[in-house]
Amino acid sequence: xxxIDLAITPLRELNSALHSIQQGSxxxxxxxxxxxxxxxxxxxxxxxxxxDVKGSVGYYCAGMNDGGAVTVHGSAGPGVAENMxxxxxxxxxxxxxxxxxxxxxxxxxxxxxxxxxCGISMKGIDIVVHGNIGHMSAxxxxxxxxxxxxxxxxxxxxxxxxxxxxxxxxxxxLGADCIEKELRAEHLTKLAELLEKAGVTGxxxxxxxxxxxxxxxxxxxxxxxxxY
Amino acid sequence: MCxxxxxxxxxxxxxxxxxxxxxxMLITMTDRGPDSxxxxxxxxxxEGKAKVTIQSAKPEADFAGxxxxxxxxxxxxxxxxxxxxxxxxxxxxxxxxxxPLLTAIRPDVRVMGSGDSVEIYKxxxxxxxxxxxxxxxxxxxxxxxxxxxxxxxxxxxxLGAHPFSTGSxxxxxxxxxxxxxxxxxxxxxxxxxxxxxxxxSEVAAAYLTSEMAKGKDLxxxxxxxxxxxxGFFTFVVGTKSGFGVVRDPIACxxxxxxxxxxxxxxxxxxxxxxxxxxxxxxRVWEPEPATVYFWDHQKAx
Numbered sequence: 001x002x003x004i005d006l007a008i009t010p011l012r013e014l015n016s017a018l019h020s021i022q023q024g025s026x027x028x029x030x031x032x033x034x035x036x037x038x039x040x041x042x043x044x045x046x047x048x049x050x051x052d053v054k055g056s057v058g059y060y061c062a063g064m065n066d067g068g069a070v071t072v073h074g075s076a077g078p079g080v081a082e083n084m085x086x087x088x089x090x091x092x093x094x095x096x097x098x099x100x101x102x103x104x105x106x107x108x109x110x111x112x113x114x115x116x117x118c119g120i121s122m123k124g125i126d127i128v129v130h131g132n133i134g135h136m137s138a139x140x141x142x143x144x145x146x147x148x149x150x151x152x153x154x155x156x157x158x159x160x161x162x163x164x165x166x167x168x169x170x171x172x173x174l175g176a177d178c179i180e181k182e183l184r185a186e187h188l189t190k191l192a193e194l195l196e197k198a199g200v201t202g203x204x205x206x207x208x209x210x211x212x213x214x215x216x217x218x219x220x221x222x223x224x225x226x227x228y
Numbered sequence: 229m230c231x232x233x234x235x236x237x238x239x240x241x242x243x244x245x246x247x248x249x250x251x252x253m254l255i256t257m258t259d260r261g262p263d264s265x266x267x268x269x270x271x272x273x274x275e276g277k278a279k280v281t282i283q284s285a286k287p288e289a290d291f292a293g294x295x296x297x298x299x300x301x302x303x304x305x306x307x308x309x310x311x312x313x314x315x316x317x318x319x320x321x322x323x324x325x326x327x328p329l330l331t332a333i334r335p336d337v338r339v340m341g342s343g344d345s346v347e348i349y350k351x352x353x354x355x356x357x358x359x360x361x362x363x364x365x366x367x368x369x370x371x372x373x374x375x376x377x378x379x380x381x382x383x384x385x386x387l388g389a390h391p392f393s394t395g396s397x398x399x400x401x402x403x404x405x406x407x408x409x410x411x412x413x414x415x416x417x418x419x420x421x422x423x424x425x426x427x428x429s430e431v432a433a434a435y436l437t438s439e440m441a442k443g444k445d446l447x448x449x450x451x452x453x454x455x456x457x458x459g460f461f462t463f464v465v466g467t468k469s470g471f472g473v474v475r476d477p478i479a480c481x482x483x484x485x486x487x488x489x490x491x492x493x494x495x496x497x498x499x500x501x502x503x504x505x506x507x508x509x510x511r512v513w514e515p516e517p518a519t520v521y522f523w524d525h526q527k528a529x
Contacts, residue, residue: 037499056498077498078482096514115514116479135517
């Protein structure tokens with residue numbers, strides 16, 4: 001297994017190595033040590049490679065991930081797994097702002113807390129946060145699932161389209177056009193599946209509340225002008 | 229973009245290393261703003277003495293014979309020159325008198341800050357050059373803040389660099405941009421404040437000074453800033469014995485804090501903190517929006 005020490009090896013070499021993996025290669029497991037808050041660690045992966053980062057990372061770690069399995073054994077800065085296409089990204093610690101922003105697929109798991117705008121404009125990604133999330137999370141979310149075991153900050157799901165939000169703790173406030181919805185059997189099934197994938201145990205899907213779009217802002221209506 | 233750092237030492241044994249630690253933190257943040265850099269360091273205050281940090285574009289001419297000229301005007305002071313800056317040390321009760329005197333005898337000299345313990349060094353250029361120019365690494369102290377600037381609201385000049393100091397032993401560094409600074413500046417001018425620049429951050433510094441002059445402590449002044457300042461901001465501020473942090477309610481400007489038994493540290497990015505002692509086991513967190521964080525040596529004692 002290649003071990004890349006970012007105290008010695010330039011980041012560009014790590015990312016080039018990850019991008020140049022050929023089909024059929026046996027080196028499909030990388031370890032990255034001494035990230036020391038570096039930006040753009042393991043961005044643009046497009047093969048089913050496994051990357052273990054031993055420490056905390058800066059901006060945009062695992063951005064655009066397509067099929068890789070990235071685990072950060074530390075915390076992540078702003079924009080982790082931004083625009084992920086597929087694969088998994090696991091953050092053992094906390095994540096900063098806009099985790100999983102615009103993600104189109106795959107699974108992002110944050111074992112600590114996530115800061116503001118988690119899942120902003122999400123477009124198919126599934127995000128599971130073991131702790132709390134900050135304000136304006138899932139703003140303009142379009143599809144996918146955001147599961148929060150802890151509490152959500154202000155304006156959850158502001159101007160939400162079709163993303164589905166599950167929150168177990170309290171929600172400080174709901175954003176424009178976001179409402180609590182009935183938790184039906186199909187949601188419990190999906191939630192159980194996501195919790196299992198994210199390694200959550202001892203938590204029942206029934207403990208969550210579901211939030212989604214009231215769909216009042218889909219078409220412009222002069223009576224809703226105040227909500228825009 | 230701008231990069232901010234701050235370090236507030238709880239463990240006095242680290243005090244000789246303050247300049248070294250802050251310098252490394254600031255240099256790491258260079259790529260957040262290459263236009264100018266500055267640092268404010270709170271050193272030990274000598275009983276009955278005060279310090280004024282002055283700056284000149286022509287230090288050879290302006291600082292030559294300054295001690296004598298001040299003495300002739302009746303103010304006994306020592307002048308210690310560091311590149312374009314000089315620290316004038318004088319009796320604390322002469323602090324009010326020296327500013328008009330300096331304006332009279334050295335009209336091109338600018339006052340960067342003054343107080344019992346603060347020294348402020350700032351210039352255009354990269355942090356590594358600014359730090360070397362003023363030998364910041366060799367400086368000790370109890371706390372300090374630093375800034376590397378990507379200019380947005382005003383010109384790239386020495387005066388437009390941070391930290392901004394508008395009151396005795398007070399200074400502020402800012403990442404962001406304010407939208408109501410012109411209005412607020414007019415109100416503060418009406419209250420009698422004076423401004424050196426068109427910079428939005430100087431208005432924020434002056435606002436805090438004005439609020440504290442009305443009797444608020446730094447924590448209360450920062451809470452007021454959340455209502456009265458409009459725009460994006462992460463502020464790190466220093467007072468003689470205190471260190472505060474606040475972010476606006478939107479909080480899109482980045483911030484990371486770390487606390488151990490030895491210190492409280494602030495960085496725009498986690499990278500700035502990675503060389504601090506014991507960072508691996510520190511409590512690291514992102515300050516909440518619209519929440520004031522504040523530490524004070526006097527209150528802790």
